[in-house]
Amino acid sequence: MQNFIPTRVFYEPQSLDYNLGRELIEKFKRMNIETISTTSHNRVTGIPGKTAAQAYREAKRTLVIGVRRDSPFQTCKPSAHYQLPLVTGCSGMCEYCYLATNLGKKPYIRVYVNVDEVLQTAKKLMRDRSPELTIFEGSAVSDPIIVERYTGSLEKTIQFFSKEELGRFRFVTKFTDIDSLLALNHNNHTTIRFSINSKHVIKIYEHGTPSLSERLKAAGKVLQAGYPLGFIIAPIIFFPGWEEEYESMIKDLAVAIKPYLGNIDEKVTLELISHRYTKRAKSNILDIFPTTELPMDEDKRKFKYGQFGYGKYVYPPDIMNQFKETFHNYTEKYLPESETKYFV
Ligand code: SF4
Numbered sequence: 001m002q003n004f005i006p007t008r009v010f011y012e013p014q015s016l017d018y019n020l021g022r023e024l025i026e027k028f029k030r031m032n033i034e035t036i037s038t039t040s041h042n043r044v045t046g047i048p049g050k051t052a053a054q055a056y057r058e059a060k061r062t063l064v065i066g067v068r069r070d071s072p073f074q075t076c077k078p079s080a081h082y083q084l085p086l087v088t089g090c091s092g093m094c095e096y097c098y099l100a101t102n103l104g105k106k107p108y109i110r111v112y113v114n115v116d117e118v119l120q121t122a123k124k125l126m127r128d129r130s131p132e133l134t135i136f137e138g139s140a141v142s143d144p145i146i147v148e149r150y151t152g153s154l155e156k157t158i159q160f161f162s163k164e165e166l167g168r169f170r171f172v173t174k175f176t177d178i179d180s181l182l183a184l185n186h187n188n189h190t191t192i193r194f195s196i197n198s199k200h201v202i203k204i205y206e207h208g209t210p211s212l213s214e215r216l217k218a219a220g221k222v223l224q225a226g227y228p229l230g231f232i233i234a235p236i237i238f239f240p241g242w243e244e245e246y247e248s249m250i251k252d253l254a255v256a257i258k259p260y261l262g263n264i265d266e267k268v269t270l271e272l273i274s275h276r277y278t279k280r281a282k283s284n285i286l287d288i289f290p291t292t293e294l295p296m297d298e299d300k301r302k303f304k305y306g307q308f309g310y311g312k313y314v315y316p317p318d319i320m321n322q323f324k325e326t327f328h329n330y331t332e333k334y335l336p337e338s339e340t341k342y343f344v
Contacts (some may be wrong), residue, residue: 138171184317235275
């Protein structure tokens with residue numbers, strides 16, 4: 001799996017007021033990557049692409065360096081209290097990615113250089129909730145690992161939270177460039193989760209991401225480093241042969257992590273999410289991937305109103321029950337040491 005190398009880099013002039021901003025621009029100039037000034041990281045013009053599909057692909061290769069100004073942070077229920085804004089976007093091109101709906105037609109990648117200020121805002125939010133714990137999610141609108149080799153922001157954040165008694169940090173990734181995080185003193189205050197799927201699903205739908213075996217290998221390293229670890233298995237898709245495919249995935253998962261389970265006190269967590277889509281997501285997916293094979297046939301789905309007012313198409317109860325029973329059996333059989341947090 002090749003690491004993310006942007007084709008072009010935009011930067012807000014204010015980002016040069018920060019060490020990280022100056023270092024990043026220097027680094028990309030040395031790499032002979034075009035660097036262009038832009039007035040706002042929220043409105044970047046100049047990304048090429050005539051069709052929706054071209055614009056999407058070009059945006060996925062575009063990095064924008066900016067200063068994050070909003071404070072306080074957005075809430076992040078139910079998995080955490082707040083989003084921790086370090087990165088927005090992702091270079092992966094998974095057909096069902098939730099960011100394709102949230103980030104518009106040009107989902108470029110943004111990194112924020114005022115990490116110290118972001119962490120100070122986090123500190124204030126922790127103080128406000130004291131003596132309760134406050135949990136921050138670092139991947140609500142991104143896969144933050146893709147740019148970590150350039151920014152070191154996760155490294156800084158993990159070290160920051162290691163010293164915070166009342167703060168916890170978590171993020172999820174499909175990427176495997178995690179070696180720089182392994183030797184850090186995390187103090188068990190950061191949970192790293194990997195998003196995985198069956199080999200078949202990854203191959204067909206998760207373009208530009210590492211294979212299942214690469215992700216599981218990285219998860220083994222995370223466990224060896226003593227980090228609390230979890231897996232998001234999503235989206236679970238119904239297709240011919242799904243039982244065997246997902247059984248093999250859980251088996252592989254168990255083989256990859258069992259030798260290191262003794263390194264952590266808490267259980268490895270599993271979060272299971274079946275495939276669902278909104279009408280808007282379907283139309284975006286068809287714009288970008290006109291020949292997608294993603295099963296989005298309303299006749300085979302059940303319509304359900306979501307908590308945010310818009311409806312989504314989920315699998316009907318008979319399929320959901322098959323999923324739940326089958327995954328329960330597989331996890332009992334191969335990974336009884338895990339804890340399934342939810343299945344939706
Ligand atoms: Fe989206 Fe995650 Fe795929 Fe990136 S890796 S495109 S964030 S689903």
